[in-house]
Amino acid sequence: MSVKETCLICFEDIDVARMLSIGTCQHKYCLPCLKHHVEINLQNGIVAQCPHKDCKCEVNVDSCKTFLSSELANVLIERIKESSIPVTEKVYCPFPRCSALMSKQEVLENTKTSFVSEGGRKCVKCKHYFCINCKVPWHYDMSCYDFQRSEMYSCVEDQLLKSFASKKLWRQCSKCNHMVELESGCYHITCRCGHQFCYTCGAEWKNKHATCSCPIWDEHFIIRP
Known part of the structure; x- marks a missing residue:
């Protein structure tokens, strides 16, 4: 006879071979329940924790790759990165087709050999230049002071808000x-x-x-x- 365990989400007796742990805590649940748990959390924009009561262990990316689509696995990796970077250190690429998340340290390291001037920095992913102060594509012919007082700045802010709202x-x-x-x-x-x-x-x-x-x-x- 095969050995079975009870999944504490669906309360079904499941073959041990079909039970899975998603963190270092070793709490195990059946594959369909874990898949649903992780997907729902990702849809709500957060990294899933072990569903066991009072357990704060976060999911392990490698474990989740066995049951998540490649697209959702990438979303999970991005969410984990977001949670690991302090709010004051987060930098997002302002180019809509990229929108890569970076830390300020990453940005500074990536621009050491290609520094423009003032707030000009280079995205670690798409390699395009942007202004870390104004949070817009690099304004080559204007200083940050002049740009932030121009009509273009308010238009760009509106576009960024709409883009962010669409993603969220x-x-x-x-x-x-x-x-x-x-x-x-x-x-x-x-x-x-x-x-x-x-x-x-x-x-x-x-x-x-x-x-x-x-x-x-x-x-x-x-x-x-």
């Missing part, structure tokens, strides 16, 4: 333009200005009813992992 899946209220982030609950959003709309498509809710046919909720927003 934020939605903008069509009435007051306030940005909204759904952490949990259904897709029926009531903005602080009182305007009600669908988080999925932005369609207005009228008389407490949706005007679109989008799903009203998603399980992973209702039941938190």
Whole structure:
């Protein structure tokens, strides 16, 4: 007879060979449950921890590669890097097609032999130059002082906010333009200005009813992992 263990997520008796540990803590769960647990956390923008009660062990990337798609595995690597860099040290490439995350130390090391002037630095990934002070592609013909007082600066800031909001899946209220982030609950959003709309498509809710046919909720927003 094969040896079985009980998965403490689904409470099924599973063959030991199909049980998996995702961290150094050695707590084991069945493959489908662990896969779901890690994917849901990544969808919420966080690195999954071991689901065992009071265990703070984070998932091991190599273990997760056995059941995650290459795309999600890369997202996990990026999330782990994000959590390892202090907020004050984080630098993002301002080029939308890159948006690489770097630490200030990485940026300085990468630009030692190709320093431009003032805030000019080079992205470690795409190798394009950007301004570490203004957080925009490098403004070759202007100083940081002049650029930040130009009309271009406000336009670039708006574009960066929209790009960031798109990546984070934020939605903008069509009435007051306030940005909204759904952490949990259904897709029926009531903005602080009182305007009600669908988080999925932005369609207005009228008389407490949706005007679109989008799903009203998603399980992973209702039941938190």
